[in-house]
Amino acid sequence: xTDLIATPLLWLAVTLVxxxxxxxxxxxxxxxxxxxxxxxxxxxxxxxxxxxxxxYATYAEATQVLGFLLGPAVVGLAVPIWAQRATIRRxxxxxxxxxxxxxxxxxxxxxxxxxxxxxxxxILASIAPRATTTPVGMAVAAQxxxxxxxxxxxxxxxxxxxxxxxxxxxNLLRIKDYRARGFAVGVSAHGFGAARxxxxxxxxxxxxxxxxALNAAATATILSIVAGLL
Amino acid sequence: xxxxxALLLVCQLAGEVIHRLTGLPLPGSVIGMGLLLxxxxxxxxxxxxxxxxxxxxxxxxxxxxxxxxxxxxxxxxILSRYGLGIVVAVVVxxxxxxxxTALVFAAVAGxxxxxxxxxxx
Numbered sequence: 001x002t003d004l005i006a007t008p009l010l011w012l013a014v015t016l017v018x019x020x021x022x023x024x025x026x027x028x029x030x031x032x033x034x035x036x037x038x039x040x041x042x043x044x045x046x047x048x049x050x051x052x053x054x055x056y057a058t059y060a061e062a063t064q065v066l067g068f069l070l071g072p073a074v075v076g077l078a079v080p081i082w083a084q085r086a087t088i089r090r091x092x093x094x095x096x097x098x099x100x101x102x103x104x105x106x107x108x109x110x111x112x113x114x115x116x117x118x119x120x121x122x123i124l125a126s127i128a129p130r131a132t133t134t135p136v137g138m139a140v141a142a143q144x145x146x147x148x149x150x151x152x153x154x155x156x157x158x159x160x161x162x163x164x165x166x167x168x169x170x171n172l173l174r175i176k177d178y179r180a181r182g183f184a185v186g187v188s189a190h191g192f193g194a195a196r197x198x199x200x201x202x203x204x205x206x207x208x209x210x211x212x213a214l215n216a217a218a219t220a221t222i223l224s225i226v227a228g229l230l
Numbered sequence: 231x232x233x234x235x236a237l238l239l240v241c242q243l244a245g246e247v248i249h250r251l252t253g254l255p256l257p258g259s260v261i262g263m264g265l266l267l268x269x270x271x272x273x274x275x276x277x278x279x280x281x282x283x284x285x286x287x288x289x290x291x292x293x294x295x296x297x298x299x300x301x302x303x304x305x306x307x308i309l310s311r312y313g314l315g316i317v318v319a320v321v322v323x324x325x326x327x328x329x330x331t332a333l334v335f336a337a338v339a340g341x342x343x344x345x346x347x348x349x350x351x
Binding site: 015016019036037038041042045046049050056059060063064066067069070071072073074075076077078079080081082083091093094095097098099101102105106109110111112113114116117118119122123127130131133134135136138139140142143147148149150152153154156157158161162165166169170173175177179180181183184185187188189191211216217220221223224227228 | 235238239241242245254255256257258259260262263264265266267270271277280281283284285287288290291292293294295296297298299300301302303304305308309312314315316317318319320321322323324325326327328329330331332333334335336338339340342
């Protein structure tokens with residue numbers, strides 16, 4: 001029996017079962033951002049590991065295959081960017097200006113605020129890519145000497161907050177253009193924002209997906225340039 | 231199907247090789263994204279299976295980072311010490327980024343629409 005525990009089978013099965021249960025909950029809530037499956041699956045899995053006194057290293061090794069898929073998923077972000085090339089060409093100016101302004105605001109404000117709280121470099125590096133989609137955030141954080149797990153949790157928080165506040169905030173600012181609204185929520189809150197945008201309006205959803213994909217590339221590039229200068 | 235998966239893996243692999251050889255500080259997968267974009271631009275072809283594979287990956291992205299997120303269990307000390315700062319930074323930064331991005335987009339797109347004397351949408 002104990003040899004079974006040494007194979008990836010046990011923890012992969014546990015992870016998929018817990019995630020599926022969380023996903024059913026999320027579907028029943030109509031995909032409310034606070035019911036995102038990761039938000040519920042993660043603490044439940046931590047609880048199971050603590051209760052069974054399983055070291056994280058054992059769990060991480062067993063579930064490696066899931067994390068491995070993140071790499072090809074990031075490469076695949078080229079596909080939605082390519083599919084939207086006509087829009088990108090037509091709206092090159094507003095998209096470029098908004099993307100750069102948004103990417104720089106996301107990095108500088110997040111890093112600046114934790115720095116004011118006296119946080120060490122690992123935390124600055126983990127929060128710098130907070131607005132990107134999770135796999136890019138984790139890869140960039142690792143590159144800069146941050147903690148990928150912390151980056152994953154920070155990106156998750158950004159997504160929930162962005163998805164929940166976008167509509168009231170953008171109404172308050174009287175932004176009526178669904179392209180601007182969608183793009184902003186994609187740049188600031190990646191996939192969570194895009195999922196929320198699609199619930200509101202198809203145009204907003206398409207621009208949110210574009211914002212997510214472009215900001216993944218923009219933030220990674222900006223941070224790599226900054227890292228190269230330091 | 232296999233061809234599309236192979237294309238993704240080859241782009242990522244080439245990205246990793248470029249990352250290591252040139253010391254370019256971008257993650258290999260992000261360089262791979264750029265390479266796939268170049269491939270899409272240079273090789274005109276029906277891409278249904280590639281779109282299906284990347285669509286499947288994107289649709290199931292969430293479960294892929296669960297193992298990493300569980301790793302936060304090891305960061306208890308950092309979270310109890312800097313958790314408040316992290317929460318404040320994430321909330322303020324998310325709202326500020328939303329506002330700045332939307333305002334800049336609307337301002338630039340609005341001015342362009344006026345320049346070409348089209349009604350602003």
